[in-house]
Amino acid sequence: MTHLNPMKPFLATITDMRYLATGIKLLQVKLDDPEVSANIDYVPGQFAEVSAFGVGESPFGITSTRARSEAIEFAVNRVGTVTDALHGLDTGDKIGLRGPLGNSFPMQEFRGKNVVVLGGGIGGAPLRPVIQTILDNRADYGKLSIFWAARSPDLLVFTDEYDEWRAAPDTELHLTVDNATPDWPHMEGLITTLVEKVQPSAENAISITCGPPIMIKFAMMTLNKLGFSAEQNWVTLEAKMKCGIGKCGRCNMGEQFVCLDGPVFRFDRVEQFLESFV
Numbered sequence: 001m002t003h004l005n006p007m008k009p010f011l012a013t014i015t016d017m018r019y020l021a022t023g024i025k026l027l028q029v030k031l032d033d034p035e036v037s038a039n040i041d042y043v044p045g046q047f048a049e050v051s052a053f054g055v056g057e058s059p060f061g062i063t064s065t066r067a068r069s070e071a072i073e074f075a076v077n078r079v080g081t082v083t084d085a086l087h088g089l090d091t092g093d094k095i096g097l098r099g100p101l102g103n104s105f106p107m108q109e110f111r112g113k114n115v116v117v118l119g120g121g122i123g124g125a126p127l128r129p130v131i132q133t134i135l136d137n138r139a140d141y142g143k144l145s146i147f148w149a150a151r152s153p154d155l156l157v158f159t160d161e162y163d164e165w166r167a168a169p170d171t172e173l174h175l176t177v178d179n180a181t182p183d184w185p186h187m188e189g190l191i192t193t194l195v196e197k198v199q200p201s202a203e204n205a206i207s208i209t210c211g212p213p214i215m216i217k218f219a220m221m222t223l224n225k226l227g228f229s230a231e232q233n234w235v236t237l238e239a240k241m242k243c244g245i246g247k248c249g250r251c252n253m254g255e256q257f258v259c260l261d262g263p264v265f266r267f268d269r270v271e272q273f274l275e276s277f278v
């Protein structure tokens, strides 16, 4: 549900704000208009433009599902002007929200398949709705293998949900960090090394990757070595954006717009453009 004018944000109120990891806050918001709030719908992979009033607007992946949360959730990594302003807000403060925007993961198409998820750092945010959707409809999907990584343990997101993920049937969680601390009990090293070690099967499988472009590049090479074709691999891309609705040309990639045709792409459709993101 969007306004008749898609550039006009909905007014929303922050209902909760907490640290997910160092420098990353989970922002929970509720739309002020009860009718809009009741009817807004979003699916895994979509994003929204969130505005801090008087400062600016930035795109963020929606990290919650309608089925699990009444509030709309975003994981916000503090990197610059807008994210700095959003981190400075608190429960009860107002923000603007345009969306949901963009396409989504074809969760219906993934039914019956084994799903391999690769999340790097804040890239885990748009993947949480995928994981939650699979866990909430567990019998519809095959094995779920989650590879979750960050530069250091304090940068891992959604750590309080790992027990639920591990306890789900036919579900594995594999963790790694680039730089371990002495008390870190899991692997130290790149996510690609972990994937090579575990060797998820490409048979009847698809993969979904979100993370920095360099991680996506090497993840695709690793998955290819394991027998995953480009058609089996799905990625979400982050481009610099302005309008978020295919009008300004800020995010174009050949003839496609990341904001409109993406941010979710089957890898064979964006392979040739990946170098421009790295």
Ligand SMILES: Cc1cc2nc3c(=O)[nH]c(=O)nc-3n(C[C@H](O)[C@H](O)[C@H](O)COP(=O)(O)OP(=O)(O)OC[C@H]3O[C@@H](n4cnc5c(N)ncnc54)[C@H](O)[C@@H]3O)c2cc1C
Pocket (backbone or CB within 6 Å): 047, 056, 057, 058, 059, 060, 061, 062, 074, 075, 076, 077, 078, 079, 080, 081, 082, 083, 084, 122, 125, 126, 237, 238, 239, 240, 241, 263
């Ligand atoms: C579809 C989509 C989904 C996203 N989801 C999330 C999310 O869930 N959580 C999250 O924390 N961030 C997410 N981002 C990235 C987020 O939009 C940017 O980090 C944010 O716009 C930075 O705004 P700023 O004003 O704080 O930073 P600025 O002051 O504008 O910039 C700070 C630094 O970040 C760089 N930067 C700005 N925008 C981007 C971008 N889009 N991609 C890469 N580098 C950028 C700038 O070049 C600069 O180096 C997403 C981006 C897109 C396009």
Ligand code: FES
Pocket (backbone or CB within 6 Å): 240, 241, 242, 243, 244, 245, 246, 247, 248, 249, 250, 251, 252, 257, 258, 259, 260
């Ligand atoms: S952000 Fe304007 S066209 Fe994509």
